[in-house]
Amino acid sequence: MNMSYPELPDTLIQIEKETLKRWKEEDLFRQSLAANAGGEPFVFYEGPPTANGRPGLHHVIGRTIKDLVCRFHSMEGRTVTRIAGWDTHGLPVEIEAEKKLGISGKPEIEELGIADFNQTCKDSVFTYKEEWEELSERIGYWLEYWRPYVTFHPDYIESVWWIVKEFAEKGLLYRGHKSVPYCPRCGTALSSHEVAQGYxxxxxxxxxxxxxxxxxxxxxxxxxxxxxxxxxxxxxxxxxxxxxxxxxxxxxxxxxxxxxxxxxxxxxxxxxxxxxxxxxxxxxxxxxxxxxxxxxxxxxxxxxxxxxxxxxxxxxxxxxxxxxxxxxxxxxxxxxxxxxxxxxxxxxxxxxxxxxxxxxxxxxxxxxxxxxxxxxxxxxxxxxxxxxxxxxxxxxxHCWRCASPLLYVARDSWFAATSRFRETLLANNDQVKWYPAEVGENRFGEWLRGNVDWALSRDRYWGTPLPVWVCDEDRDHLQWIGSFSELSELVGKLPEDFDPHRPFIDDYSWPCAECAGTMRRAPEVIDVWFDSGAMPFAQWHYPFDNSDEFDTHFPADFISEGLDQTRGWFYSL
Ligand SMILES: [Zn+2]
Ligand SMILES: [Zn+2]
Missing domain, CATH: 3.90.740.10 (Valyl/Leucyl/Isoleucyl-tRNA synthetase, editing domain)
Known part of the structure; x- marks a missing residue:
C-alpha cells in the first residue's frame, strides 16, 4: 500500500488560522451552545472591559483561563452561558472625552454643556470594540458578542435603579458629611476600593x-x-x-x-x-x-x-x-x-x-x-x-484614572452601609474557592475585614444617575425611584426614546408629598463600579424581564480576572 505523509503547515500560526476559519464556517460556538441547551448550567460571569481603551497583552492570559474553564465544562455537556459585557460609564470614559474635546475639568465641561459632553462620551465608548472582538476571536475566546450587556443602555440602568431602591428601602443608603478622598482634577470623591488601586x-x-x-x-x-x-x-x-x-x-x-x-x-x-x-x-x-x-x-x-x-x-x-x-x-x-x-x-x-x-x-x-x-x-x-x-x-x-494626588476633604456624599455586612461578607468569602487560595484569605479577606461604607455617589456627568429626588425646601424629604414606570407615574408619559442620562433626567421634577417644596433629582451619578457589580441582575434586565434566566444564572460558579479586580469588580459584585 502506498501511503503519503500529510503536508506539514509552514507555521503554527497557519494551523491556528485554519482552525479559526473552520470554527467560523461551522458556527461552532453557537452549535455547541445549542447542543448543550438542556444541560446542567455552569454559571460564568464575564467582567466587562471598557471598550474606549485598547485591549492589552495581559488580557490574553485572563481570557485564555476563562475560556479553558468554560470550554471544559461545556465539553462535559453543561450549559455555559457566556454573555459579553461592556463597561461604558464613568471617569475612564469622561477623561477620554475631555481629551478628545480639548477641555479639562468641570467648569469647562459645564461651559460646553452636559448634553454635548455626554454625547461625546457615548460616541466614544465603543472606539475599540472591534479590536476587543478581534482579539477574542483570534485567541479562541468564545463569548456571546451578539447579545452583550451594555451598562449605558436604558434597560441596564433601570435594573441598577431597582437595586439602589431596594437598598434604600432597607435603610442601607444615607447621605453623610464625611471626610472622603477627593480628586481635585476630576472634581469628585472616590470610594475606598478605588483609592486602594492608586497608592x-x-x-x-x-x-x-x-x-x-x-x-x-x-x-x-x-x-x-x-x-x-x-x-x-x-x-x-x-x-x-x-x-x-x-x-x-x-x-x-x-x-x-x-x-x-x-x-x-x-x-x-x-x-x-x-x-x-x-x-x-x-x-x-x-x-x-x-x-x-x-x-x-x-x-x-x-x-x-x-x-x-x-x-x-x-x-x-x-x-x-x-x-x-x-x-x-x-x-x-x-x-x-x-x-x-x-x-x-x-x-x-x-x-x-x-x-x-x-x-x-x-x-x-x-x-x-x-x-x-x-x-x-x-x-x-x-x-x-x-x-x-x-x-x-x-x-x-492617587486618582486611579488621572493620577492626581488625592486630597482628603469633608463633603456631602451618598453612602451604602456595607460595613454592616462585614461579617456576612467574610462568611461568604470563606465559601469561595479561590485560586490561588492566599489571594482570597489575605488580599480579599483583609480588604473585607477593613470594610468601610461605600461612597456611592460621584459629582460627575456620564454615569447612571443616582435615582433620588430631594425636596428643595427640606433636604430630608427624599424619594427613591426604582423603575421608569414609577417615574412616569409622577411626571407623565416618558418619551419613546427616553434617555435616563443627565442632563435630561435632571429636568424631571414634581411637588413634594410632604410640604410645598419641589422634588429635584440629586445631581450625582453612581460609582461606575456599582454598574459592573450589578451585572448578575442587570444583564437580564431583572426584575422587569427574564426572571427565569436570572434564577438559573445566580450566583456564579466561576469568575476570573486580574489581581487588581479583587478590590474592583470582585468587590462590587
Ligand atoms: Zn482624577
Ligand atoms: Zn418637602
Whole structure:
C-alpha cells in the first residue's frame, strides 16, 4: 500500500488560522451552545472591559483561563452561558472625552454643556470594540458578542435603579458629611476600593511646626512652652483647629536654645539627639484642655470657634513617627473630622472644588494646595514657628484614572452601609474557592475585614444617575425611584426614546408629598463600579424581564480576572 505523509503547515500560526476559519464556517460556538441547551448550567460571569481603551497583552492570559474553564465544562455537556459585557460609564470614559474635546475639568465641561459632553462620551465608548472582538476571536475566546450587556443602555440602568431602591428601602443608603478622598482634577470623591488601586510612593514635605501654649485670654504661657507638631500636608496648617495627644502616652518638656517644647517621651532622641535636657513629665490626658496660638492666620477665625485651638485626647494618636502630637484639620482628615465633631473643634475650609485656596486667602489665594507648600513653610519660618522641614517618602493615594494626588476633604456624599455586612461578607468569602487560595484569605479577606461604607455617589456627568429626588425646601424629604414606570407615574408619559442620562433626567421634577417644596433629582451619578457589580441582575434586565434566566444564572460558579479586580469588580459584585 502506498501511503503519503500529510503536508506539514509552514507555521503554527497557519494551523491556528485554519482552525479559526473552520470554527467560523461551522458556527461552532453557537452549535455547541445549542447542543448543550438542556444541560446542567455552569454559571460564568464575564467582567466587562471598557471598550474606549485598547485591549492589552495581559488580557490574553485572563481570557485564555476563562475560556479553558468554560470550554471544559461545556465539553462535559453543561450549559455555559457566556454573555459579553461592556463597561461604558464613568471617569475612564469622561477623561477620554475631555481629551478628545480639548477641555479639562468641570467648569469647562459645564461651559460646553452636559448634553454635548455626554454625547461625546457615548460616541466614544465603543472606539475599540472591534479590536476587543478581534482579539477574542483570534485567541479562541468564545463569548456571546451578539447579545452583550451594555451598562449605558436604558434597560441596564433601570435594573441598577431597582437595586439602589431596594437598598434604600432597607435603610442601607444615607447621605453623610464625611471626610472622603477627593480628586481635585476630576472634581469628585472616590470610594475606598478605588483609592486602594492608586497608592504610589511619593516624596512629600515633612514639616514640624511650633504651636505656642497660651492661657484662656490668649496671653503667652509664662513658662514659654510650645508643642511640636508634625505633618506631611503643610497646606492643611491654615485649617488647623486642634492638637491631639494620646491619653496614656508619656509627654515631656524638652529645653532647647530656642524654647521649651512638649513632645512624646519616645520621640525625644529622634528630635533632639541623646543630650536633650528633659524636665517635667505628663500623661497625655493631663495635657487635655491646654490652649495654643493658631499657627497660621491666613483665613478669618470662624464666627463660632467653639473649642478651637485646644489640646484633645484621642486613641488614634501614635508616637511611631513625628512628635506624638497630631495636627488636626477637621475640614480634611477622616480622624480629624470625627475628633472635631466629638470635641467641638471648628472646621475651616479655604479650598475650592479644584483643590485651590480660595482667592480671599492671604498669601496663597488662588494657588493649588500642593504648590503652596513652600510659601506656607516660609510664612511659618518668618513667624518663628518652624522647627524643622525635610522630605519624607511615603505611600500616598492617587486618582486611579488621572493620577492626581488625592486630597482628603469633608463633603456631602451618598453612602451604602456595607460595613454592616462585614461579617456576612467574610462568611461568604470563606465559601469561595479561590485560586490561588492566599489571594482570597489575605488580599480579599483583609480588604473585607477593613470594610468601610461605600461612597456611592460621584459629582460627575456620564454615569447612571443616582435615582433620588430631594425636596428643595427640606433636604430630608427624599424619594427613591426604582423603575421608569414609577417615574412616569409622577411626571407623565416618558418619551419613546427616553434617555435616563443627565442632563435630561435632571429636568424631571414634581411637588413634594410632604410640604410645598419641589422634588429635584440629586445631581450625582453612581460609582461606575456599582454598574459592573450589578451585572448578575442587570444583564437580564431583572426584575422587569427574564426572571427565569436570572434564577438559573445566580450566583456564579466561576469568575476570573486580574489581581487588581479583587478590590474592583470582585468587590462590587
Ligand atoms: Zn482624577
Ligand atoms: Zn418637602
Amino acid at each position: 504610589k510612593e511619593v516624596e512629600d514635605p515633612s514639616l514640624t511646626f511650633i504651636a505656642r501654649v497660651v492661657n484662656d485670654q490668649g496671653d503667652p504661657d509664662p513658662a514659654g512652652r510650645a508643642f511640636l507638631v508634625w505633618t506631611t500636608t503643610p497646606w492643611t496648617v491654615p485649617s488647623n483647629t486642634g492638637l491631639a495627644v494620646h491619653p496614656d502616652l508619656t509627654y515631656v518638656e524638652v529645653l532647647s536654645d530656642n524654647g521649651c517644647y512638649i513632645v512624646a517621651e519616645s520621640r525625644v532622641e529622634a528630635l533632639f539627639g541623646e543630650t536633650a535636657t528633659v524636665r517635667t513629665k505628663w500623661k497625655g490626658v493631663e495635657l487635655a484642655g491646654l490652649r495654643y496660638e493658631r499657627p497660621l492666620n491666613l483665613v478669618p477665625d470662624p464666627v463660632d470657634s467653639g473649642n478651637g485651638w485646644t489640646v484633645v485626647v484621642e486613641d488614634f494618636v501614635s508616637a511611631e513617627e513625628g512628635t506624638g502630637v497630631v495636627h488636626m484639620a477637621p475640614a480634611f482628615g477622616a480622624d480629624d473630622y470625627a475628633a472635631g465633631q466629638k470635641h467641638g473643634l471648628p472646621m475651616i475650609n479655604p479650598i475650592d472644588d479644584a483643590g485651590c485656596f480660595i482667592d480671599s486667602t492671604a498669601l496663597v489665594g488662588g494657588q493649588f494646595v500642593k504648590d503652596a507648600d513652600s510659601a506656607l513653610v516660609d510664612e511659618l519660618r518668618s513667624k518663628e514657628k518652624l522647627f524643622d522641614i525635610g522630605r519624607v517618602t511615603h505611600s500616598y493615594p
